[in-house]
Amino acid sequence: xxxxxxxxxxxxxxxxxxxxxxxxxxxxxxxxxxxxxxxxxxxxxxxxxxxxxxxxxxxxxxxxxxxxxxxxxxxxxxxxxxxxxxxxxxxxxxxxxxxxxxxxxxxxxxxxxxxxxxxxxxxxxxxxxxxxxxxxxxxxxxxxxxxxxxxxxxxxxxxxxxxxxxxxxxxxxxxxxxxxxxxxxxxxxxxxxxxxxxxxxxxxxxxxxxxxxxxxxxxxxxxxxxxxxxxxxxxxxxxxxxxxxxxxxxxxxxxxxxxxxxxxxxxxxxxxxxxxxxxxxxxxxxxxxxxxxxxxxxxxxxxxxxxxxxxxxxxxxxxxxxxxxxxxxxxxxxxxxxxxxxxxxxxxxxxxxxxxxxxxxxxxxxxxxxxxxxxxxxxxxxxxxxxxxxxxxxxxxxxxxxxxxxxxxxxxxxxxxxxxxxxx
Numbered sequence: 559x560x561x562x563x564x565x566x567x568x569x570x571x572x573x574x575x576x577x578x579x580x581x582x583x584x585x586x587x588x589x590x591x592x593x594x595x596x597x598x599x600x601x602x603x604x605x606x607x608x609x610x611x612x613x614x615x616x617x618x619x620x621x622x623x624x625x626x627x628x629x630x631x632x633x634x635x636x637x638x639x640x641x642x643x644x645x646x647x648x649x650x651x652x653x654x655x656x657x658x659x660x661x662x663x664x665x666x667x668x669x670x671x672x673x674x675x676x677x678x679x680x681x682x683x684x685x686x687x688x689x690x691x692x693x694x695x696x697x698x699x700x701x702x703x704x705x706x707x708x709x710x711x712x713x714x715x716x717x718x719x720x721x722x723x724x725x726x727x728x729x730x731x732x733x734x735x736x737x738x739x740x741x742x743x744x745x746x747x748x749x750x751x752x753x754x755x756x757x758x759x760x761x762x763x764x765x766x767x768x769x770x771x772x773x774x775x776x777x778x779x780x781x782x783x784x785x786x787x788x789x790x791x792x793x794x795x796x797x798x799x800x801x802x803x804x805x806x807x808x809x810x811x812x813x814x815x816x817x818x819x820x821x822x823x824x825x826x827x828x829x830x831x832x833x834x835x836x837x838x839x840x841x842x843x844x845x846x847x848x849x850x851x852x853x854x855x856x857x858x859x860x861x862x863x864x865x866x867x868x869x870x871x872x873x874x875x876x877x878x879x880x881x882x883x884x885x886x887x888x889x890x891x892x893x894x895x896x897x898x899x900x901x902x903x904x905x906x907x908x909x910x911x912x913x914x915x916x917x918x919x920x921x922x923x924x925x926x927x928x929x930x931x932x933x934x935x936x937x938x939x940x941x942x943x944x945x946x947x948x949x950x951x952x953x954x955x956x957x958x959x960x961x962x963x964x965x966x967x968x969x970x971x972x973x974x975x976x977x978x979x980x981x982x
Contacts (some may be wrong), residue, residue: 627830630916650706652924652934659937663718666941670717670948671710675955676702681796687711713841714944716849717961719840721943722905722936723853723898725920728913729935730860730895733867733928734888737796741913742778742899745799746806748910750781752834753810753817759830760822775900836909836962838947845905852901856894859935863887864928871926909962911969912939919972942968 672678678698686706688694696703724742731740742748754777755770757763763773788802789795818830833840860867866887869877874884902909920935943965950964 560946580957582824587897610878615963627737635780652930655923655934656930656937659934659941661942663937663940666944667711667718670714670897670944671706673948674705674710676705678706682706683711712843713838713947715846715942716841716885716905718836718940719846719849719853720902720909721912721939721941722941723856723874723974724856724909724912724943725916725935726860726932727895727898728855729917729920729928729932730867730891731913732917733870734891735796735799736848736871736873737800738918739800739914740803741910742895743908743910745803746781746785746810746915747778747896747899748903748908749807749810750784751775751900752776752908753777753781755904756814756817756830756834760817760826771901772902774904776848777810778896778900778903779893779977781810782892784809832960833907835960836907836965837958837960838906839951840957843903849905851903852898853936856898857871857932860891861929863891864932866891866922867928867932868926907962909943909965911973912943914971915969916942921958 621874658739660816668683671683672680682696682698682702683706685694685696686698689696689703690707692815698706721961727747730740731745732738733741747794751774754773754775757777758768758770758773785799785802785806788805789799792802793796814834822830842960864881866877869880870884870888877887878884916939917931917935920938924930924934944962946964946968947961950959950961953959
């Protein structure tokens with residue numbers, strides 16, 4: 559009889575499951591379900607961990623935003639502190655300029671008097687002034703005392719007064735017209751004043767009843783009125799105003815030359831032409847008194863109305879919105895400018911570039927506020943013209959260079975430096 563041996567892994571007829579082999583574990587469905595449950599738990603734990611990480615990331619983002627906000631606040635504080643420091647620095651510079659400039663003016667007057675062929679010192683100048691004031695005596699000879707008191711001192715003082723007056727006129731015109739190129743020389747006021755003065759001297763207009771200053775004042779008013787008329791007819795813009803000023807300058811310069819060459823003799827022609835180029839050689843104490851009163855009065859009026867000039871710097875509409883009577887204030891300031899220019903021209907001739915360059919230099923030092931700008935500009939103008947006139951009377955000794963020529967030679971490079979500084 560044949561024996562049948564079953565394969566251990568062959569399924570039985572009575573069971574659909576394979577029998578367990580010895581030494582080998584049997585996998586059960588319950589174990590798989592447990593493993594799946596464990597996997598689900600692990601996945602839940604991972605999800606919880608991910609949620610915690612997301613929360614931590616959110617908290618970290620909030621912290622970053624808070625830190626960024628604090629940094630922004632700190633940056634704003636730094637900017638505010640920097641602005642305050644800048645304002646304080648500007649005020650400090652203005653204070654230093656306004657304190658030192660008067661001392662420099664006095665030192666310039668004393669030093670300029672000592673420059674020249676005569677051997678004089680600052681102590682000699684002080685001795686002469688003290689002797690004339692009754693506060694002491696001088697050891698100089700009468701000739702040396704006369705050189706100091708009658709020639710150099712009035713000329714030096716007149717140079718300082720004219721420089722201050724022309725610089726003030728430049729500030730006023732640049733503010734009223736909102737044009738950085740505005741000054742009495744560019745706008746034809748100086749040329750008109752020269753024509754009026756020459757008409758008095760050469761033609762004898764007024765038959766002796768009208769003085770030189772009156773004729774120069776009338777010429778300055780006529781010239782500036784013509785400039786305003788031409789500018790308004792051409793559109794009234796600032797560039798049209800400068801062009802009208804150039805046209806008026808050429809017109810009145812031609813009229814002056816025509817009067818001189820047709821009505822004056824040779825000696826008179828030479829003197830007038832030299833004076834027209836700018837000369838302080840005929841300075842007297844009367845000139846010092848008249849110019850000093852006019853320029854000082856004009857400076858005080860302008861400082862009192864510094865707020866008006868600040869408003870005009872933003873335009874006529876802005877000035878009117880701030881309560882400024884634009885028409886009346888403008889007319890008063892223009893007449894004041896014409897008066898100062900006329901008096902200066904009648905004593906020193908036409909001197910250019912002082913009213914154009916010095917206001918820009920003063921703005922760079924003390925800022926645009928006219929309450930500080932006006933006195934600073936006056937002091938700088940005085941210092942500038944004192945030393946330019948000193949150089950003009952000594953650089954080609956024994957001849958004398960017209961001071962208007964010297965101011966142009968010095969003023970053009972100075973104005974170029976101002977332009978390059980403004981560009982930076």
